[in-house]
Amino acid sequence: MSHSVGQVAGFARVTVRTLHHYDEIGLLSPSGRSGAGHRRYDDGDLDRLQRILFYRELGFPLDEVAALLDDPDADPQEHLRRQHALLSERIGTLQRMAAAVERAMEARTMSIKLTPEEKFEVFGDFDPDEHAAEVEERWGGTEAYEESARRSAGYTKEDWKRITAEAEDISRRLAELLDAGVSAESGRAMDLAEEHRGWIGRNHYACSYEMHVCLGEMYVADERFTAYYDAVRPGLAVFVRDAIMANAVRKA
Numbered sequence: 184m185s186h187s188v189g190q191v192a193g194f195a196r197v198t199v200r201t202l203h204h205y206d207e208i209g210l211l212s213p214s215g216r217s218g219a220g221h222r223r224y225d226d227g228d229l230d231r232l233q234r235i236l237f238y239r240e241l242g243f244p245l246d247e248v249a250a251l252l253d254d255p256d257a258d259p260q261e262h263l264r265r266q267h268a269l270l271s272e273r274i275g276t277l278q279r280m281a282a283a284v285e286r287a288m289e290a291r292t293m294s295i296k297l298t299p300e301e302k303f304e305v306f307g308d309f310d311p312d313e314h315a316a317e318v319e320e321r322w323g324g325t326e327a328y329e330e331s332a333r334r335s336a337g338y339t340k341e342d343w344k345r346i347t348a349e350a351e352d353i354s355r356r357l358a359e360l361l362d363a364g365v366s367a368e369s370g371r372a373m374d375l376a377e378e379h380r381g382w383i384g385r386n387h388y389a390c391s392y393e394m395h396v397c398l399g400e401m402y403v404a405d406e407r408f409t410a411y412y413d414a415v416r417p418g419l420a421v422f423v424r425d426a427i428m429a430n431a432v433r434k435a
Contacts, residue, residue, distance in 0.1 A: 185215055185223035195232055200364030210249050241269050242428035244368045327388040346386045353379050357423055358416035367425035376430035392431040399427035
C-alpha cells in the first residue's frame with residue numbers, strides 16, 4: 184500500500200511543504216510515483232519519517248538526522264534505544280528546569296500599570312492582569328520574576344507598544360518562513376529564535392538558552408500560548424518551539 188503526500192502529511196501532522204523539503208534535500212524521498220508523477224510513500228518511508236520526526240523533536244539539525252539514519256552500521260532497534268535514552272534525558276532536564284522557570288512570565292502578564300483603555304490599545308483583547316495572580320503564585324520570588332516585575336513596573340504605554348510591536352514583528356517573520364517551507368532548523372529560523380531570546384533579555388529578564396528552550400516547550404504545551412502563535416499562522420507555535428530548540432543546540 185502506498186500513500187499520497189497529503190495523506191502522509193495528515194498522518195504525521197506535518198505540512199506538505201515539509202515533506203517536499205525533505206524530498207528535495209534527500210532526507211526522505213518517496214519510494215514511488217503515481218502515473219501523473221505525484222509522490223507515493225510506502226510503509227518503509229513512513230517508518231523513516233517517524234524516526235526523522237523523533238530526532239527533529241529532540242532538536243537535531245536535519246543534516247545530523249540524515250547522517251544518523253543513513254549510517255550503514257545502525258539498525259532500527261538501535262535508533263529506538265538511542266531515542267529513548269535521549270528522550271529520558273530531556274524529560275529529566277525539563278523537569279529540573281520547570282522548578283525554576285515560569286509558565287507565563289512574559290512581562291505583559293506582570294505589574295502592568297495601564298488604564299483599561301491603554302491596555303486595550305496595547306494588548307487588544309488580551310488582559311494581562313487576568314494571569315498576574317497565577318504568575319506570582321507559581322514563580323514569585325524567583326530571580327527572573329523579580330527582574331521582570333522590576334522592569335515592567337517602570338514601563339510606559341509607549342514602552343509597551345514598542346515591546347509588543349517588536350514581538351509581533353518577530354512572529355510575523357517566523358510565520359513567513361513557515362509559509363515558505365523553510366525548515367525550523369535552518370539558519371534563518373535559528374537567527375530569528377536568537378532574536379526572540381534577545382528580545383526577552385532586553386525587555387523582560389535575562390534568558391539563558393535553557394530557559395528559552397523551556398519557554399518554547401511552554402508555547403506548545405500551554406494552549407493559551409499555542410492559540411496566540413497559531414492565530415498568527417496555524418502551526419507557528421510548533422515551528423517557534425523547534426527553531427528555539429535548534430538554536431540552543433547550535434549554541435551548545
